[in-house]
Amino acid sequence: MTPESVLHHTFGYQQFRGQQAEIIQHVLNNGDALVLMPTGGGKSLCYQIPAIVRQGVAIVVSPLIALMQDQVTALLQLGIRAAFVNSMLSNEDARTVFGQLRRNELDLLYVAPERLMTESFLEFLNKIPVSLFAIDEAHCVSQWGHDFRPEYRQLSILHERFPHIPRLALTATADELTRQEIIEHLQLQQGKVFVTGFDRPNIRYQVVPKTKNPKMQLLAFLNREHRNDTGIVYCLSRKKVEDTAEWLQQQGWNALPYHAGLETAVRQKHQDIFLKQESVIIVATIAFGMGIDKPNVRFVAHLDLPKSLEAYYQETGRAGRDGLPSNAWMAYGMGDIFTLGRFIDSSDASPQHKSLERHKLNAMLGYCEMTTCRRQALLSYFGDHLPDPCGNCDTCLDPVPTWDATETAQKALSCIYRTGQQFGVNHLINVLLGKLDEKVQKFQHQQVSTFGIGKELDEDKWKSVYRQLAAAGYITVDVEGYGGLKLHDKARPLLRGEQTLRLRLDSYESKTARPKPERPKFIGADKALWAALQAKRKDLAEVQGIAPYMIFHDSTLKEMVYYRPGTLQELRRINGVGQLKLERYGQQFLNILDDYQDIPDQHNLMSSSVAQNRLSETVNLTLEAFKRGLTPEQIAEQRKLKLTTVYTHFSELIAEEIVELDEIMLDDIEIAEIEETLLAMDDMTNLKPAHEYLGEEYDYGIIKCVRANLQKSM
Ligand code: ADP
Numbered sequence: 171m172t173p174e175s176v177l178h179h180t181f182g183y184q185q186f187r188g189q190q191a192e193i194i195q196h197v198l199n200n201g202d203a204l205v206l207m208p209t210g211g212g213k214s215l216c217y218q219i220p221a222i223v224r225q226g227v228a229i230v231v232s233p234l235i236a237l238m239q240d241q242v243t244a245l246l247q248l249g250i251r252a253a254f255v256n257s258m259l260s261n262e263d264a265r266t267v268f269g270q271l272r273r274n275e276l277d278l279l280y281v282a283p284e285r286l287m288t289e290s291f292l293e294f295l296n297k298i299p300v301s302l303f304a305i306d307e308a309h310c311v312s313q314w315g316h317d318f319r320p321e322y323r324q325l326s327i328l329h330e331r332f333p334h335i336p337r338l339a340l341t342a343t344a345d346e347l348t349r350q351e352i353i354e355h356l357q358l359q360q361g362k363v364f365v366t367g368f369d370r371p372n373i374r375y376q377v378v379p380k381t382k383n384p385k386m387q388l389l390a391f392l393n394r395e396h397r398n399d400t401g402i403v404y405c406l407s408r409k410k411v412e413d414t415a416e417w418l419q420q421q422g423w424n425a426l427p428y429h430a431g432l433e434t435a436v437r438q439k440h441q442d443i444f445l446k447q448e449s450v451i452i453v454a455t456i457a458f459g460m461g462i463d464k465p466n467v468r469f470v471a472h473l474d475l476p477k478s479l480e481a482y483y484q485e486t487g488r489a490g491r492d493g494l495p496s497n498a499w500m501a502y503g504m505g506d507i508f509t510l511g512r513f514i515d516s517s518d519a520s521p522q523h524k525s526l527e528r529h530k531l532n533a534m535l536g537y538c539e540m541t542t543c544r545r546q547a548l549l550s551y552f553g554d555h556l557p558d559p560c561g562n563c564d565t566c567l568d569p570v571p572t573w574d575a576t577e578t579a580q581k582a583l584s585c586i587y588r589t590g591q592q593f594g595v596n597h598l599i600n601v602l603l604g605k606l607d608e609k610v611q612k613f614q615h616q617q618v619s620t621f622g623i624g625k626e627l628d629e630d631k632w633k634s635v636y637r638q639l640a641a642a643g644y645i646t647v648d649v650e651g652y653g654g655l656k657l658h659d660k661a662r663p664l665l666r667g668e669q670t671l672r673l674r675l676d677s678y679e680s681k682t683a684r685p686k687p688e689r690p691k692f693i694g695a696d697k698a699l700w701a702a703l704q705a706k707r708k709d710l711a712e713v714q715g716i717a718p719y720m721i722f723h724d725s726t727l728k729e730m731v732y733y734r735p736g737t738l739q740e741l742r743r744i745n746g747v748g749q750l751k752l753e754r755y756g757q758q759f760l761n762i763l764d765d766y767q768d769i770p771d772q773h774n775l776m777s778s779s780v781a782q783n784r785l786s787e788t789v790n791l792t793l794e795a796f797k798r799g800l801t802p803e804q805i806a807e808q809r810k811l812k813l814t815t816v817y818t819h820f821s822e823l824i825a826e827e828i829v830e831l832d833e834i835m836l837d838d839i840e841i842a843e844i845e846e847t848l849l850a851m852d853d854m855t856n857l858k859p860a861h862e863y864l865g866e867e868y869d870y871g872i873i874k875c876v877r878a879n880l881q882k883s884m
């Protein structure tokens with residue numbers, strides 16, 4: 171058996187990715203290694219293939235007890251002999267596993283570090299052939315990271331007790347400090363370090379400034395780009411997790427909370443639903459995610475700022491492991507800067523640790539405020555280099571204008587100074603705007619020299635200025651936590667006019683609709699076939715109680731739609747169809763492919779829906795004409811109706827889910843523009859304001875269609 175043959179035969183993949191082949195060869199030559207690869211890069215294959223090729227069992231150390239079952243299930247689907255032992259296993263099942271180990275019947279064993287480190291377990295391993303040790307999530311050894319597991323520190327014993335067995339440490343956390351800690355604590359000094367490019371080109375990074383209602387911003391984002399997708403929303407606190415999940419549920423989304431305060435059973439259930447079902451949104455604290463390898467997570471949204479770029483990159487990295495277009499979206503505001511700053515200040519960590527955390531937070535803030543390519547900045551932070559702007563982040567797609575804010579910043583800073591460095595941003599803005607409210611009168615702030623000197627900007631613009639000054643460190647917040655702003659020493663040269671400053675010109679709502687990530691979109695017969703394949707996969711998964719992606723990934727089903735294999739041999743050539751899956755499921759998928767081989771388009775499939783619906787006759791006449799292939803314009807012409815009327819018919823057909831919005835030929839950008847405008851309106855029943863806002867560019871009937879589609883998903 172060679173690594174290539176296992177790759178083709180067992181996994182059904184055509185070629186190795188990146189450095190996989192080298193890493194595998196290195197392990198087969200008895201070498202130790204540290205493998206740094208981004209999430210979704212394909213780390214698992216680096217130990218799974220040597221585990222199959224070499225004699226004996228590979229011991230995989232993982233901190234993720236709750237996920238071992240899923241990992242093993244996925245391997246069994248591929249025909250790989252795998253098992254796990256952890257505290258969740260009954261004694262009887264554990265005995266079975268030890269029996270298999272003794273009889274050399276396993277290629278891979280997943281085990282929690284605390285279990286592995288028991289004397290009896292180590293003794294046992296001495297008696298059986300072990301092919302290698304894989305230490306997954308190796309950054310858990312780092313005391314500075316947020317995933318620190320003390321048990322990981324003891325893993326250095328492996329080197330002492332089993333000096334001749336190769337060890338492979340794997341992680342997606344890349345920074346230099348963590349890397350050094352892993353090498354030191356796992357005694358990998360003799361090993362080779364493999365660093366794979368950290369870029370995740372299919373992930374689109376976006377950061378938007380928070381408005382007063384970030385939840386609405388999230389909703390607009392979901393409506394615009396992720397109607398039926400699976401994704402993760404991260405919040406800082408448990409309470410916010412619960413509120414947000416509940417609110418999303420009220421808006422009609424399938425959202426579930428996940429945080430460490432929930433009962434284990436509930437947590438496990440939510441995780442399970444997320445893994446096994448589609449179109450599920452998990453709203454979670456950072457307690458959720460490590461080791462989650464659901465391949466088709468289409469977005470990761472942050473409603474609060476992560477503590478560091480490492481955390482951000484790890485969390486956003488959970489999107490798009492299948493390589494298809496995905497979004498990393500974040501709403502960020504001044505409150506985040508202060509909340510995280512206070513966390514650091516009030517913790518009882520050593521001054522050294524605090525200063526490191528400050529440093530990391532500043533890097534995170536710098537990233538949020540960028541006006542140049544975000545991907546270039548991210549990669550350079552991780553020591554990687556991207557020569558050209560990526561073209562797939564918000565700053566690339568929608569270049570951010572900057573303005574000379576020197577004078578404005580001076581006003582903002584002196585207002586802090588003149589009012590005694592003890593007031594929060596709202597009050598300061600009231601003073602600048604010259605608002606004589608109660609608080610201003612109470613403190614006699616109409617007397618200070620900055621009163622009313624800032625009328626040229628509105629409240630949102632001033633907020634943006636203060637946020638950027640805080641992010642850049644010109645302003646700090648009081649430690650007592652009342653939100654009073656103070657000047658940092660750094661502000662002096664700016665106040666004295668010795669320095670100039672440019673700031674970003676924020677746009678709060680992205681009115682300029684951006685192109686959506688290009689998703690392969692199936693239409694006509696392809697769409698029906700895609701749905702049929704997914705349904706088959708779901709049935710097969712349900713019978714076995716496993717996640718659909720364990721049968722085939724989305725990317726595999728998509729290839730089936732593109733290539734339309736007609737025989738088992740052809741099917742075998744699809745990426746992700748290995749030998750065992752071919753035998754088990756091949757024929758069933760071929761049957762479906764057969765059924766769709768010569769169906770020209772989906773309108774035929776739906777012809778029976780005419781006259782069975784409860785729509786009026788005139789609407790059904792429009793539907794019939796549409797099915798004959800006429801465009802809305804042609805229908806209007808033929809039926810001597812106004813175009814608005816025809817589109818109004820379509821809006822009814824869309825509401826009844828008989829026709830889909832994208833079938834009536836609006837393009838995605840136009841749809842997004844209309845949707846965003848509608849969502850920004852208080853009242854969607856009155857379309858006049860939206861019509862005007864859009865420059866009267868769209869027919870009322872078209873706006874009605876978009877509205878019908880929006881309301882359908884609300
Ligand atoms: P991670 O590095 O996050 O552990 P995985 O090992 O889970 O990543 O791999 C990510 C995805 O890529 C998985 O769905 C895996 O099956 C797939 N994959 C890995 N290597 C290859 C390859 N050589 N060809 C095709 N797909 C691959």
Ligand code: ZN
Nearest residue numbers: 543560563566
């Ligand atoms: Zn970019």
